[in-house]
Amino acid sequence: xIEYVDRLLQGDRRSAAxxxxxxxxxxxDKPEVMRRIYPNTGKAYVLGITGxxxxxxxxxxxxxxxxxxxxxxxxxxxxxxxTSPFSGGALLGDRIxxxxxxxxxxxxxxxxxxxxxxxxxxxATKDVVKVLDAYGCDIVIIETVGVGQSELDIMHYADxxxxxxxxxxxxxxxTIKAGIMEIADIFVINKADLGGTxxxxxxxxxxxxxxxLLKGWRPPVMATSTLDGKNISNLWETxxxxxxxxxxxxxxxxxxxxRLRLEVTEIIQRKLMEIIxxxxxxxxxxSSLTEKLVNREIDPYAAxxxxxxxFLP
Amino acid sequence: MSRRIxxxxxxxxxxxxxxxxxxxxxxxxxxxxxxxxxxxxxTPEQVVEAAIQEDVDVxxxxxxxxxxxxxxxxxxxxxAENGADDIMVMGGGTIxxxxxxxxxxxxxxxxxxxxxxxxxxxxxxxxxxxxVD
Amino acid sequence: MCDKLPEIQQDRDKWQEKxxxxxxxxxxxxxxxxxxxxxxxxxxxxxxxxxxxxxxMPGSYPYTRGVQPNMYRGRFWTMRQFAGFATARESNERYxxxxxxxxxxxSVAFDMPTIMGYDSDHPRALGEVGRVGVAIDSLQDMETxxxxxxxxxxxxxxxxxxxxxxxWCMYIATGEKQGVPSEKLTGTIQNDILKEYxxxxxxIYPPEPSMRLITNIFEYACKxxxxxxxxxxxxxxxxxxxxxxxxxxxxxxxxxxxxxEAGMAAGLNVDDFAPRLSFFFNAHIDFFEExxxxxxxxxxxxxxMKEKYGAKDPKSWLLRFHTQTAGCSLTAQQPxxxxxxxxxxxxxxxxxxxxxxxxxxxxEVLALPTEKAVQIALRTQQIxxxxxGVPNVIDPLAGSYYVEALTNKMEEEAxxxxxxxxxxxxxxxxxxxxxxxxxxxxxxxHFQRAVDKKQRIVVGxxxxxxxxxxxxxxxxxxxxxxxxxxxARVQKLRQERxxxxxxxxxxxLRNAAQGTDNMxxxxxxxxxxxxxxxxxxxxxxxxxxxxxxKPIF
Numbered sequence: 001x002i003e004y005v006d007r008l009l010q011g012d013r014r015s016a017a018x019x020x021x022x023x024x025x026x027x028x029d030k031p032e033v034m035r036r037i038y039p040n041t042g043k044a045y046v047l048g049i050t051g052x053x054x055x056x057x058x059x060x061x062x063x064x065x066x067x068x069x070x071x072x073x074x075x076x077x078x079x080x081x082x083t084s085p086f087s088g089g090a091l092l093g094d095r096i097x098x099x100x101x102x103x104x105x106x107x108x109x110x111x112x113x114x115x116x117x118x119x120x121x122x123x124a125t126k127d128v129v130k131v132l133d134a135y136g137c138d139i140v141i142i143e144t145v146g147v148g149q150s151e152l153d154i155m156h157y158a159d160x161x162x163x164x165x166x167x168x169x170x171x172x173x174x175t176i177k178a179g180i181m182e183i184a185d186i187f188v189i190n191k192a193d194l195g196g197t198x199x200x201x202x203x204x205x206x207x208x209x210x211x212x213l214l215k216g217w218r219p220p221v222m223a224t225s226t227l228d229g230k231n232i233s234n235l236w237e238t239x240x241x242x243x244x245x246x247x248x249x250x251x252x253x254x255x256x257x258x259r260l261r262l263e264v265t266e267i268i269q270r271k272l273m274e275i276i277x278x279x280x281x282x283x284x285x286x287s288s289l290t291e292k293l294v295n296r297e298i299d300p301y302a303a304x305x306x307x308x309x310x311f312l313p
Numbered sequence: 314m315s316r317r318i319x320x321x322x323x324x325x326x327x328x329x330x331x332x333x334x335x336x337x338x339x340x341x342x343x344x345x346x347x348x349x350x351x352x353x354x355x356t357p358e359q360v361v362e363a364a365i366q367e368d369v370d371v372x373x374x375x376x377x378x379x380x381x382x383x384x385x386x387x388x389x390x391x392x393a394e395n396g397a398d399d400i401m402v403m404g405g406g407t408i409x410x411x412x413x414x415x416x417x418x419x420x421x422x423x424x425x426x427x428x429x430x431x432x433x434x435x436x437x438x439x440x441x442x443x444x445v446d
Numbered sequence: 447m448c449d450k451l452p453e454i455q456q457d458r459d460k461w462q463e464k465x466x467x468x469x470x471x472x473x474x475x476x477x478x479x480x481x482x483x484x485x486x487x488x489x490x491x492x493x494x495x496x497x498x499x500x501x502x503m504p505g506s507y508p509y510t511r512g513v514q515p516n517m518y519r520g521r522f523w524t525m526r527q528f529a530g531f532a533t534a535r536e537s538n539e540r541y542x543x544x545x546x547x548x549x550x551x552x553s554v555a556f557d558m559p560t561i562m563g564y565d566s567d568h569p570r571a572l573g574e575v576g577r578v579g580v581a582i583d584s585l586q587d588m589e590t591x592x593x594x595x596x597x598x599x600x601x602x603x604x605x606x607x608x609x610x611x612x613x614w615c616m617y618i619a620t621g622e623k624q625g626v627p628s629e630k631l632t633g634t635i636q637n638d639i640l641k642e643y644x645x646x647x648x649x650i651y652p653p654e655p656s657m658r659l660i661t662n663i664f665e666y667a668c669k670x671x672x673x674x675x676x677x678x679x680x681x682x683x684x685x686x687x688x689x690x691x692x693x694x695x696x697x698x699x700x701x702x703x704x705x706x707e708a709g710m711a712a713g714l715n716v717d718d719f720a721p722r723l724s725f726f727f728n729a730h731i732d733f734f735e736e737x738x739x740x741x742x743x744x745x746x747x748x749x750x751m752k753e754k755y756g757a758k759d760p761k762s763w764l765l766r767f768h769t770q771t772a773g774c775s776l777t778a779q780q781p782x783x784x785x786x787x788x789x790x791x792x793x794x795x796x797x798x799x800x801x802x803x804x805x806x807x808x809x810e811v812l813a814l815p816t817e818k819a820v821q822i823a824l825r826t827q828q829i830x831x832x833x834x835g836v837p838n839v840i841d842p843l844a845g846s847y848y849v850e851a852l853t854n855k856m857e858e859e860a861x862x863x864x865x866x867x868x869x870x871x872x873x874x875x876x877x878x879x880x881x882x883x884x885x886x887x888x889x890x891x892h893f894q895r896a897v898d899k900k901q902r903i904v905v906g907x908x909x910x911x912x913x914x915x916x917x918x919x920x921x922x923x924x925x926x927x928x929x930x931x932x933x934a935r936v937q938k939l940r941q942e943r944x945x946x947x948x949x950x951x952x953x954x955l956r957n958a959a960q961g962t963d964n965m966x967x968x969x970x971x972x973x974x975x976x977x978x979x980x981x982x983x984x985x986x987x988x989x990x991x992x993x994x995x996k997p998i999f
Contacts, residue, residue, distance in 0.1 A: 110366055
């Protein structure tokens with residue numbers, strides 16, 4: 001696996017793909033590979049795109065990619081689709097909408113399943129961002145369906161987050177999942193040709209009127225239609241404006257620092273969880289305690305204290 | 314997280330008969346695999362590029378247009394040119410027996426499933442041919 | 447009938463008591479579409495049956511019993527075998543052969559590049575030229591295709607959708623060359639783009655401009671090609687994609703209504719174009735379900751056309767349809783069994799009152815059919831027509847408790863779908879929401895799983911299998927040289943024709959497409975100048991853009 005790193009840094013896409021698989025599978029070489037990749041990261045700008053299913057996110061990614069390619073930047077796209085909770089399998093169909101870039105060597109598209117494990121998805125995604133960063137992508141786009149918490153968590157790794165909504169298809173401001181509205185740097189009303197757009201814009205603007213501004217940035221609400229490409233270039237300009245705003249106000253740096261601290265914290269948490277699961281909860285002690293818990297011979301606090309004795313004497 | 318078998322289900326050629334491709338995609342998902350579906354009307358170049366970027370274990374081609382003798386060799390050849398000849402190629406569709414033989418003997422495909430093959434057979438074939446390291 | 451219902455109920459209860467003591471086979475009793483069926487039908491299942499209201503006489507509203515007053519006593523259905531392969535020259539020979547064997551109409555199958563609007567020398571056409579049908583790049587090929595076949599003497603059906611307008615114009619121009627005015631041409635273009643988005647997936651442009659092309663054809667045909675069937679609204683492909691019978695019925699009719707609405711919205715009088723709309727259904731293996739489907743289709747169409755769309759001309763109420771036996775019911779194993787399947791399916795179509803019929807050849811699941819196989823398929827129809835006696839009596843299954851109850855059920859279920867489609871904002875909105883595609887994908891998956899688990903038996907496939915079977919039937923091979931020849935032909939044409947005239951015609955077409963004019967005269971001019979299909983499509987693609995599918999499984 002290690003040998004792929006050098007080739008990755010030279011821009012070999014097969015190596016990039018192989019390393020991404022390693023990350024997804026949480027392979028044994030992962031820490032070492034990531035250690036080698038890390039010095040070559042930190043250059044890519046990360047664009048997050050989330051929203052309700054059927055909002056036209058993939059098409060939008062396709063259109064934005066066109067804009068980015070027109071300026072000759074190299075693009076990495078991570079398209080995340082839900083893993084089936086029943087089988088563990090996933091149907092990853094986002095490439096269908098991105099055919100135009102299929103043969104463009106300046107575009108690398110990778111589909112990922114959420115694979116279930118909490119926190120794992122966000123963690124894997126940000127490592128994949130690093131791989132694409134080291135591979136030479138100037139911009140990495142992460143596309144997820146904004147339905148689950150782990151999908152939303154991914155957006156914390158984006159420098160600019162687009163929340164895509166569509167009028168008509170049952171998207172109403174009040175019913176949209178809590179959490180999704182707060183993460184938007186830019187709102188995109190897609191399929192604006194469907195009608196109902198004005199009302200949606202008014203609703204969002206009304207909500208923004210009541211929200212505090214973050215470092216002077218009020219999320220713009222933009223209407224686009226991927227059918228006729230209307231306003232897509234405006235959207236790309238707005239993304240760049242947000243980027244400049246972040247840099248100018250120091251937010252970019254602050255966010256980067258915060259993310260890195262968070263990343264370290266998360267790794268610690270995950271490692272501790274692994275230890276807890278391996279050493280404390282699966283050594284038979286738990287099952288013997290269960291009987292006592294059920295019979296009310298011991299209370300949950302005492303049981304936890306008992307198990308933790310080894311760590312916190 | 315753990316190893317998941319990844320399969321690219323591709324529909325090269327110009328015909329739109331994607332019933333089989335979609336049923337297979339869904340069935341492989343239900344068998345616990347990650348299935349990347351590329352959509353219709355794919356050129357061999359597009360199929361191979363997707364297979365490489367997605368780092369799949371197997372490419373499944375559904376061909377009903379009669380162009381199989383052109384498409385299988387082209388895809389195998391492109392995979393080899395891109396250093397990805399470890400990716401297996403399986404196929405299905407309207408492919409006469411003698412062509413199946415010729416394609417397999419030529420090394421242009423690892424396996425071809427003719428109409429009537431059950432999904433279980435295909436899943437079993439993938440499971441026994443993909444090395445899970 | 448109604449006054450005896452209580453007695454029948456008593457009898458039925460007694461019978462029920464007796465039969466419930468008997469053990470049934472371990473089988474889920476339902477149609478091939480998973481619609482449950484009872485073990486017995488009696489007048490109790492059609493308590494409100496009203497002959498005049500529900501059936502009417504043959505050739506009378508609501509046409510449940512058929513569209514002509516005398517049905518097959520007047521003439522048989524058109525035996526129309528779909529054929530075409532390789533180049534125009536080879537297909538021309540096959541057509542002449544079929545006509546000499548007693549076939550009464552032609553049906554042209556195009557190859558995939560022609561269906562998708564690519565010329566034979568386009569990179570995407572590689573390996574596909576002349577494979578599943580005939581390659582037609584320009585008027586030159588169309589002239590060869592019908593060489594020696596007078597277009598005022600045959601009716602021709604052309605299976606073309608996204609580029610239908612272009613191939614239709616080529617046919618009109620071929621008629622001109624033969625001295626046959628367009629008013630005398632008879633035939634059908636499939637021209638049903640909605641089912642392409644729903645099931646068959648041979649699209650080029652997005653839905654809106656595609657619908658405009660179709661209404662342009664309606665309008666042009668009204669004035670200049672009045673005997674032409676301008677659209678063949680097709681359930682065939684919806685069924686082949688895996689739908690149930692009810693879905694085929696409901697989605698096809700919904701598409702039909704969408705075309706009617708589009709024509710009316712384009713300012714046409716419904717009675718000016720509705721009589722030229724025709725339908726194309728699948729004949730699947732579940733005998734009674736299919737017959738009920740055709741009968742329900744006629745009744746629903748007549749009622750809606752009259753009551754909802756206010757059509758006054760009885761011809762607008764008629765649902766005339768072509769049928770093809772189900773390709774998806776054929777098996778690659780023991781392919782000779784397909785002759786039997788096809789025969790039953792064809793019989794169902796005849797009992798359902800079809801206007802024309804294609805019977806599949808036994809080897810079509812393996813490759814293009816051989817001449818021998820095509821002949822058997824045609825003979826199957828002739829045996830039904832001339833030997834079985836079935837066509838002697840009009841709608842002979844009418845009044846069967848089962849068939850009438852099933853016909854009602856099909857209508858009821860279809861109405862549920864119409865309501866759902868309407869709730870979603872119509873056919874185009876439902877396509878955009880993937881509604882049809884998802885329904886069909888679910889049905890197809892369900893069916894495949896049932897076969898895999900042997901809940902459904904397919905003879906020779908998952909039961910009654912011949913071990914070590916090797917298929918020893920002849921297979922038609924297409925010589926790869928054909929592709930090279932066709933490529934050379936179109937490239938030579940591009941050098942020899944008057945390219946100034948071609949460019950002028952294409953620019954005029956571009957302007958028309960950008961505006962609101964009817965595009966047909968401009969396409970016709972381009973065709974006459976020997977612009978290729980690919981060139982014309984490219985102009986329209988540049989103006990209209992390309993459709994992109996959505997992931998649905």
